Amino acid sequence: MNCYLYDGTADGLLSSIAWILEEEPDPEQVTLRERMDTLFEEGFTIGTDATLAESLFFRLKQQAPDAAHTLYSFMLAEKEGMETSLLHYVSLAFKHGDKVKGYLTHPAVRDIVNVAKKAGRELHRMKGLLRFEKLQDGAYLAKMAPDYNIIHPLAYHFSRRLRAQHWFLYDVKRRMAARWNNGTLQFGTIEQFTTPALSEDEKKVQALWQVFFKTIAIPDRKNPRLQKSNMPMKYWKYLVEKQGE
Amino acid sequence: MLHLPSLSSFLHYISTMDTLAKLQILSGAARYDASCASSGSKRDGPYGGTGNTSSSGICHSWADDGRCISLLKILLSNDCIYDCAYCVNRSTNPGERASFTAREVIDLTLDFYRRNYIEGLFLSSAVMQSPDYTMECMVRVAEALRTEEQFGGYIHMKIIPGCSSELVRKAGLYADRVSVNIELPSQASLQRLAPQKHKHAILEPMALIGREITTSLVERKASHRAPRFAPAGQSTQMIIGASPENDFQILRLSQGLYKKMNLKRVYYSAYVPVIEDNRLPVLAAPPLLREHRLYQADWLLRFYGFSAEEILSDDAPHLDESFDPKTAWALRHPEFFPVEINRADYATLLRVPGIGVLSAKRIVAARRFSSITPDGLKKIGVVIKRAKYFITCRGRSFEKSDQPPALIRQRLLLGESSEAPMSILPKQLVLPGLFA
Ligand code: SF4
Numbered sequence: 001m002n003c004y005l006y007d008g009t010a011d012g013l014l015s016s017i018a019w020i021l022e023e024e025p026d027p028e029q030v031t032l033r034e035r036m037d038t039l040f041e042e043g044f045t046i047g048t049d050a051t052l053a054e055s056l057f058f059r060l061k062q063q064a065p066d067a068a069h070t071l072y073s074f075m076l077a078e079k080e081g082m083e084t085s086l087l088h089y090v091s092l093a094f095k096h097g098d099k100v101k102g103y104l105t106h107p108a109v110r111d112i113v114n115v116a117k118k119a120g121r122e123l124h125r126m127k128g129l130l131r132f133e134k135l136q137d138g139a140y141l142a143k144m145a146p147d148y149n150i151i152h153p154l155a156y157h158f159s160r161r162l163r164a165q166h167w168f169l170y171d172v173k174r175r176m177a178a179r180w181n182n183g184t185l186q187f188g189t190i191e192q193f194t195t196p197a198l199s200e201d202e203k204k205v206q207a208l209w210q211v212f213f214k215t216i217a218i219p220d221r222k223n224p225r226l227q228k229s230n231m232p233m234k235y236w237k238y239l240v241e242k243q244g245e
Numbered sequence: 246m247l248h249l250p251s252l253s254s255f256l257h258y259i260s261t262m263d264t265l266a267k268l269q270i271l272s273g274a275a276r277y278d279a280s281c282a283s284s285g286s287k288r289d290g291p292y293g294g295t296g297n298t299s300s301s302g303i304c305h306s307w308a309d310d311g312r313c314i315s316l317l318k319i320l321l322s323n324d325c326i327y328d329c330a331y332c333v334n335r336s337t338n339p340g341e342r343a344s345f346t347a348r349e350v351i352d353l354t355l356d357f358y359r360r361n362y363i364e365g366l367f368l369s370s371a372v373m374q375s376p377d378y379t380m381e382c383m384v385r386v387a388e389a390l391r392t393e394e395q396f397g398g399y400i401h402m403k404i405i406p407g408c409s410s411e412l413v414r415k416a417g418l419y420a421d422r423v424s425v426n427i428e429l430p431s432q433a434s435l436q437r438l439a440p441q442k443h444k445h446a447i448l449e450p451m452a453l454i455g456r457e458i459t460t461s462l463v464e465r466k467a468s469h470r471a472p473r474f475a476p477a478g479q480s481t482q483m484i485i486g487a488s489p490e491n492d493f494q495i496l497r498l499s500q501g502l503y504k505k506m507n508l509k510r511v512y513y514s515a516y517v518p519v520i521e522d523n524r525l526p527v528l529a530a531p532p533l534l535r536e537h538r539l540y541q542a543d544w545l546l547r548f549y550g551f552s553a554e555e556i557l558s559d560d561a562p563h564l565d566e567s568f569d570p571k572t573a574w575a576l577r578h579p580e581f582f583p584v585e586i587n588r589a590d591y592a593t594l595l596r597v598p599g600i601g602v603l604s605a606k607r608i609v610a611a612r613r614f615s616s617i618t619p620d621g622l623k624k625i626g627v628v629i630k631r632a633k634y635f636i637t638c639r640g641r642s643f644e645k646s647d648q649p650p651a652l653i654r655q656r657l658l659l660g661e662s663s664e665a666p667m668s669i670l671p672k673q674l675v676l677p678g679l680f681a
Contacts, residue, residue: 102610105621128305128315132360140359158361160289161297164395165359205356211265212357215273216318217308226311230304240362241306 003043005035006083010075014053016046017087021056027091032083060093067093067100073116076123076148085111119148126150127157129235132167133206134199139181140167141196143238151176152187159185206240213241262343268319268353270343274334275318275369277514287476294395296358296365298421298477303364316367316401317357321345321383325371329428329439330522331487334371338520344373347386354390358398365399365421366390372405376446380408380416387419399477404454406446413450417457422477422509425450427502430495434488437524454479455507478509485539486532487516487525493562496542496553503546513539538564545570548602549595567658572598575635576650582635583642587616599632619643631657 002024006016016032024030035045061068067090074086088108093100103109132140140162151171155178158167162180169178170193179186236242287300304313322344325334333340350368357363368386373379383402390396402420404413417423425447429435432444454475461474481502485495499511515536518528542564545551549571556570557563565573575582575598584597586608594605607625611617619638623629633643634653648656 096614099610099613102607103614104607104611104624105615110624124301124303127299128303128361130361134360142361162295162359162361164295205360208265208268208353209357209360209362211269212272212317213306213308213314215269216276216314217310217312218276221310223311224309227307227309230307230311230313239306240360 012048018056296398321370369403376407599628
């Protein structure tokens with residue numbers, strides 16, 4: 001069984017998969033791991049090639065759009081130690097096209113699909129749970145601390161939605177930021193973050209939302225358990241309606 | 246007889262009431278409406294504008310009762326001239342009255358939308374002055390949002406029965422979804438409990454909306470510039486248990502609405518007594534289980550290929566309390582079973598208790614690669630403890646075959662509880678007809 005290593009980056013991962021699919025007669029018999037540079041590490045290191053990574057993704061998108069979507073969501077999860085499963089999954093996806101998703105009895109397919117599903121679920125959730133605050137200068141800022149690295153697709157979603165606004169997303173955990181202004185989207189990191197002053201009417205609007213949130217619930221049908229299972233407490237920190245709880 | 250609150254005493258109050266106080270009254274009055282759907286429409290945001298809609302729908306929060314909050318759900322006014330027996334807003338019921346100005350609703354919608362609190366607006370209203378007057382006020386809000394503010398988010402608007410067809414058309418052009426509440430399942434009940442509402446005033450706009458939706462779809466195939474008409478379709482709502490109709494009558498009505506009027510959804514709301522009235526039944530508790538069973542049966546109509554006549558009949562016009570309607574059907578039709586998982590077609594799989602739309606699709610997809618084992622079936626998400634009486638897997642059955650239905654009935658009921666307990670179902674408790 002052949003053993004391959006890569007440099008631990010996303011590009012490295014995808015380009016090694018592309019390389020293996022090209023060179024190995026039976027990719028499903030091959031393993032792939034991150035190179036740790038330990039003394040007795042065995043395996044052949046594959047170089048990183050961003051264009052190869054990209055072309056792999058686009059070819060997959062053409063042949064199996066659903067599987068490409070799964071691959072994309074999987075990458076958001078930044079999961080380590082599942083490279084071999086991913087390799088097998090991609091190999092199967094090229095072989096069977098999108099029918100691969102029905103192959104849930106295969107362990108690699110099941111593992112990859114499960115992780116991708118979780119990341120996808122959080123992305124969908126955050127599209128709803130993200131909260132913007134209006135700043136003094138008229139721009140809007142949303143802070144978040146998601147489990148997965150979803151800022152790119154999330155920012156893309158809001159670039160379709162809040163086009164006329166100048167806004168920022170800030171991932172507190174990863175110190176990553178996205179900015180939308182005048183039709184362009186930019187990404188970067190912020191090392192020293194201080195929350196800017198809020199606009200004058202911000203607290204008033206928040207109070208309106210809090211009142212709406214309270215009154216829209218049916219009083220004699222309180223169901224905190226259901227509320228928490230739909231909206232886990234780890235997201236409450238940045239929810240206007242859950243302040244002080 | 247209750248006293249009519251003098252209007253003038255409120256007028257002063259209304260004019261000085263701030264948006265926050267109004268919001269409390271008018272969202273409180275809207276909380277019992279069942280429909281929270283914000284899906285089914287895909288609208289790209291206008292350039293330079295605010296908002297788009299997502300075809301899968303997005304929940305923005307979950308209220309203390311566990312229900313999804315997706316839209317700013319409010320009444321424009323609760324100041325009603327009608328006197329429907331079952332409604333808190335009825336003219337003879339005392340209570341605080343409030344009405345938003347168009348500007349207030351527009352600002353609330355935009356302020357909330359820009360902060361990502363909501364997907365859009367759900368606007369309903371009591372009947373102020375006249376149906377036309379009310380509908381016109383509502384349409385004005387939607388029109389201003391779409392044209393002046395370039396708002397591209399979701400809008401759901403209730404149609405006030407009895408308003409002009411011109412206003413219905415306008416509403417459909419601005420809204421993603423429109424709905425006319427059918428309120429009660431029969432003309433006779435309507436006459437008794439909501440005497441100011443007439444059957445034709447409800448069915449006419451429904452039919453009109455159905456026609457306009459179809460026309461718009463056809464025209465948009467020819468040209469993408471053709472205007473959209475309620476792209477997320479139309480829905481309706483009816484109150485269950487305030488009037489004597491049986492489940493069979495109700496299901497047949499729904500079936501007709503889906504087939505003839507092209508409705509997207511029918512919502513059922515268990516009648517909750519909010520005010521006393523000798524025309525209304527006295528119930529110990531709102532018929533929540535009945536509402537739940539109706540939703541399940543409705544699901545069978547829409548996604549499982551069942552007809553109302555298969556689910557119920559004149560001899561047995563009520564849904565079974567102990568079993569969901571699909572299990573009840575299966576128990577009445579032993580000749581249909583067992584179904585072989587590795588061979589049965591999709592439509593047949595759908596008829597097996599414990600197999601839903603998703604798991605039926607997964608079964609069809611998975612057996613392309615290899616035949617499915619009992620273990621694989623579990624992984625696919627089939628509820629084995631329910632399905633086991635009705636299936637074979639690779640020719641083998643899970644249970645002794647040829648058990649008499651009565652025995653299966655008993656075993657399904659005993660211990661091997663056939664479904665989640667009522668309390669944890671994300672149920673929609675709905676107060677009837679707060680909406681015109
Ligand atoms: S159901 Fe509608 S029309 Fe009837 S009283 Fe209530 S708000 Fe008014």
